Amino acid sequence: xxxxxxxxxxxxxxxxxxxxxILDTAESMKExxxxxxxxxxxxxxxxxxxxxxxxxxxxxxxxxxxxxWLSADVVNISISSSSVAKGESLKDTGLTLQAMxxxxxxxxxxxxxxAEFLAKRLAAPIINAGDGAHEHPSQALxxxxxxxxxxxRLEGLKAAIIGDITHSRVARSNIHxxxxxxxxxxxxxxxxxxxxxxxxxxxxxxxxxDRAIAEVDVIMMLRLQVERQQAGLFPSLREYSxxxxxxxxxxxxxxxxxxxxxxxxxxxxxxxxxxxxxGPYSLILNQVxxxxxxxxALLYLIAGGGQAG
Ligand code: CP
Numbered sequence: 453x454x455x456x457x458x459x460x461x462x463x464x465x466x467x468x469x470x471x472x473x474i475l476d477t478a479e480s481m482k483e484x485x486x487x488x489x490x491x492x493x494x495x496x497x498x499x500x501x502x503x504x505x506x507x508x509x510x511x512x513x514x515x516x517x518x519x520x521w522l523s524a525d526v527v528n529i530s531i532s533s534s535s536v537a538k539g540e541s542l543k544d545t546g547l548t549l550q551a552m553x554x555x556x557x558x559x560x561x562x563x564x565x566x567a568e569f570l571a572k573r574l575a576a577p578i579i580n581a582g583d584g585a586h587e588h589p590s591q592a593l594x595x596x597x598x599x600x601x602x603x604x605r606l607e608g609l610k611a612a613i614i615g616d617i618t619h620s621r622v623a624r625s626n627i628h629x630x631x632x633x634x635x636x637x638x639x640x641x642x643x644x645x646x647x648x649x650x651x652x653x654x655x656x657x658x659x660x661x662d663r664a665i666a667e668v669d670v671i672m673m674l675r676l677q678v679e680r681q682q683a684g685l686f687p688s689l690r691e692y693s694x695x696x697x698x699x700x701x702x703x704x705x706x707x708x709x710x711x712x713x714x715x716x717x718x719x720x721x722x723x724x725x726x727x728x729x730x731g732p733y734s735l736i737l738n739q740v741x742x743x744x745x746x747x748x749a750l751l752y753l754i755a756g757g758g759q760a761g
Pocket of ligand 1: 507508509510511512582591715716717
């Protein structure tokens with residue numbers, strides 16, 4: 453079993469063994485990331501293209517650093533200064549890049565299905581770095597890695613994912629990933645931010661924050677996409693924060709040592725209070741750090757053909 457030459461499009465498509473392989477490989481990569489000199493030759497002579505149609509700090513930078521630490525040649529395409537700005541289609545952009553023989557292409561795009569669209573047309577393996585409201589698999593993998601690292605296991609843990617579930621690719625990828633790894637998942641948010649038939653994903657559904665966070669091991673807060681306020685999904689930031697913002701006071705309803713996660717970027721004082729984000733149970737910066745190790749593992753397994761160990 454391996455991931456050499458395969459696309460990574462979604463957590464839904466990964467098997468439990470593949471997820472374990474990625475997490476175990478990321479453990480070895482974390483050791484590399486802690487060395488004084490981080491460069492290893494695993495992807496020497498390979499080319500990684502980062503193609504981001506949406507803004508990103510964590511994902512784009514960590515794929516770039518991960519590729520460089522593995523000695524790949526990394527090319528970042530800035531959409532505003534590429535021919536996309538002249539109207540070039542995704543298909544033609546993809547075929548043009550393919551003609552330059554990349555060994556792996558990482559894409560973020562506002563449309564669900566964009567990564568799969570490229571995967572069907574390009575010979576190079578495609579890594580989905582977020583496609584619309586569909587999936588963000590490398591985020592879910594780094595989240596699973598972070599929980600496993602902290603607790604020592606995933607099986608039997610309970611997580612609550614709080615916020616705009618409908619529009620969150622992070623929520624969708626984590627629901628699939630956590631359930632595959634034996635975790636129970638709850639979701640909570642205003643009714644207007646919960647997908648119709650969300651129960652069919654096998655999650656427990658709450659519209660009350662205190663009830664949702666009681667008895668869970670992990671609370672994952674989602675970024676409030678403030679642009680949604682115009683769509684009338686919630687009356688005001690203040691109202692959203694009052695009902696679904698995680699504060700030290702609200703944390704009294706949770707287990708004393710509950711782990712707090714957020715994929716970032718955070719809206720301080722909206723979905724998460726500053727003293728919770730910066731508090732002792734927050735794993736937000738551990739998630740960022742682990743994103744490097746997990747993305748090194750993905751590039752190594754997909755473009756380098758390696759196995760764990
Ligand atoms: N979590 C995440 O995807 O962050 P960026 O948008 O900064 O990459």
